[in-house]
Ligand SMILES: NC(=O)C1=CN([C@@H]2O[C@H](COP(=O)(O)OP(=O)(O)OC[C@H]3O[C@@H](n4cnc5c(N)ncnc54)[C@H](O)[C@@H]3O)[C@@H](O)[C@H]2O)C=CC1
């Protein structure tokens with residue numbers, strides 16, 4: 144039974160893919176929350192209002208904070224410190240809960256600490272492991288979070304009832320909640336999300352620079368499509384993520400470069416046994432990942 148959200152107002156700052164999808168999901172599932180939105184782009188807020196994703200658009204962050212019981216930050220991660228600083232005077236009543244959807248959690252914690260001088264009990268950071276290469280309000284999808292995980296990284300002073308409310312917010316749109324420390328989150332995501340995006344951007348850029356008028360892409364097949372879909376993701380969003388999670392990404396990138404050097408050596412020396420060993424281990428791991436995906440889809 145969902146009870147903690149009844150009659151409350153959620154204020155969503157940033158009505159792009161994730162913010163607008165959350166608004167759309169809350170609406171399509173008739174979650175009893177009033178939805179107030181804010182975005183720097185007036186085109187975006189007009190669309191969100193016109194599509195009925197939000198009930199009302201706040202004129203500024205001050206108004207949004209005054210109206211909202213729960214504020215969800217859904218802006219690129221490097222925009223967070225500025226938004227927090229603008230909201231700070233209006234959040235200090237202690238009654239408004241604050242959460243976010245950012246792909247990096249260490250930088251959010253650092254921003255909150257720098258703006259508020261402490262980690263307030265009404266802060267429960269979050270990260271939906273759901274999205275896609277499209278961005279903006281036009282890409283909003285009410286089913287985006289269904290059967291997907293949302294990682295919450297509450298800190299040691301996060302209020303229990305605040306954690307329960309944010310848990311219920313995500314469960315109400317069909318998501319499964321996982322709890323994790325900030326450090327573990329940033330390491331895991333560096334490996335499973337940030338590194339793959341870096342490799343995809345880098346591979347596509349390498350080939351694009353070597354190919355006159357992108358001619359080579361005419362001959363690319365499904366493997367190239369699957370490997371590089373995420374290179375179509377938003378450059379600003381990923382610029383922000385890499386600069387915010389540089390340490391953990393560098394660690395896993397160095398590990399990967401070392402492994403790739405091994406693959407290169409095996410190829411150069413025609414060491415087929417080593418190549419087969421690597422491919423067999425990787426296939427086993429990828430088959431396991433496919434089984435996780437199948438279980439989740441059931
Ligand atoms: N795109 C994805 O697949 C996922 C993204 N995330 C995280 O969600 C957050 C939002 O990402 P998306 O929705 O994909 O981005 P997006 O680019 O679709 O939307 C961001 C929105 O924030 C607005 N915005 C930017 N600066 C602002 C500011 N200072 N004040 C108010 N609005 C501002 C923009 O106008 C835009 O509408 C990012 O932190 C990202 O790391 C998390 C999970 C998945």
Ligand SMILES: O=C(O)C(=O)Cc1ccc(O)cc1
Nearest residue numbers: 246271272273274275276373
């Ligand atoms: O496009 C994809 O497959 C993604 O990996 C989406 C995504 C992007 C960023 C996140 O922090 C979480 C999910």
